[in-house]
Amino acid sequence: MKKLAFLIPAMLMLSCGGKNQQDESQITEDTLVKEEIVDTTPLFNSIASNFNSTDLLLPEGFTYTVLFREKHDLVTRADGQKFPAKGKHDLSVFIPSEDDPENKGILYISHETNEPHADLGDGGGATVMDIEKIDGHWKITSEFHHIDFGSVGFTDRNCGGSLGPNGNVFSCEETWGYDNEYFTKRGLKEYDFGNGRPMWQNMGYVVEVDPRERKVVKRHLTMGKLVHEDVAITADGKTCYITDDYDPGVFMKLEMEQANDFDHGQLYAYKQSEDGQSGEWLKLPMDTTSLANCRKIAVEMGATMIVRHEWIEEINGKYYISETGKDYMDWDASISRGGTIPYWVKNSLTDENGQMDDPFGRILEFDPSNNKMVSYLEGGMFSDSLGCFSNPDCNTSVSFGNKTYLVISEDINGYDRGRVDALAEEDRQYYNEVYFLDMSIENPTVEDLLRFAIAPKGAETTGVIFLPDGSMIMNVQHPSPRNPAPFNVSCTVLIEGFKK
Structure with a gap:
């Protein structure tokens, strides 16, 4: 009311x-x-947990439409030839049309793939398509167009990323490759990048893409070689905040003197103060060898270690980071090299030698005005024991009326420890959920979360964005192949029902 x-x-x-x-x-x-x-x-009525569905479950009054399917839809290369679409849909970006930004634009979908592909290029990828609001509904109005990453060799696991203030997409390579065998054992060719460095040193960065021209601009070595999950670029184009999905990872930023001049930036690693009330930025060396080993150097300099950072979202000048956590880890070697333990997980240490258990993860809040990073929302069981918010991954934000919501997708690390119900655990099945959090709530807990969606069996949801009228775009990634169509392969779906 x-x-x-x-x-x-x-x-x-x-x-x-x-x-x-x-x-x-x-x-x-x-x-x-x-x-x-x-x-x-209420924006919607929170739905009950369900660990036995092969469909995408939504609240009453909401509907979904499949826009783009792995293997089912044909992607057009620059030469006009068509091939079945790649899968593992991840990042989604809406690039509004200049002449009608409220009703037309380009939809960019990344592919977190790492297999050889003779027709659409080895490793990762991306597909773009025109989208338009017609008779009150968003529809694809073009062919599905292939993005060719051949100009930078190839990419590996195009994961998260963002739309930069210059209008280009910044795609993150989430790759763990620290030797050539990591790539070649999967059948990928040992590509010569022509700079005298081994292949692995050229992979695992942030790649800039011009979605309108459907071409790759550049792989940005200045953002360092990491297990890149996401990058948030400030509106003035002078600072990039960079997340690292590694255990332990580091939180980094790139600062530039000129807007969008990524070639001449300075990379820093975050170090939290001992009391957790502030922090500092450690200046890293910028030669190519150091950039290929920037995490190791940062830890040795005393950078704060994190438990797998995922997506990052700016809301009212602060940044909200999904820290997905990990079960039973050992930071002893990294601590002995100089890495420091974040204040918010010190209670998770099981002994003084760096043994830690962080099964549910959390949402962090980072304030760049004072470099303070704190736990904003801890994961864990709901009080009724019928649900569990665990291992946040993709996040975004949206405003409806006078409220702003953080929208969080799970990607659970395991099917035990209450993350699914007993039957799903017995069947070893993964189920992931999407939650909304009203950002006006002070000191939120899991009890404040509104459960909006439950992904089909085996799938995670990712690439959540909102179109100008409030409709949602979401990717359903790697569902169980035993599910009935359409959710037996990765899909991009349109969800309607929100009132903007």
């Missing part, structure tokens, strides 16, 4: 008597001050 209230100015609320007293008959409509209308109607 909506709440409407009126406030009477303080001067009218004086005690009886005295020359300032005002007769009620003198109070006119002009004297009343309207309070802002507060919409208390």
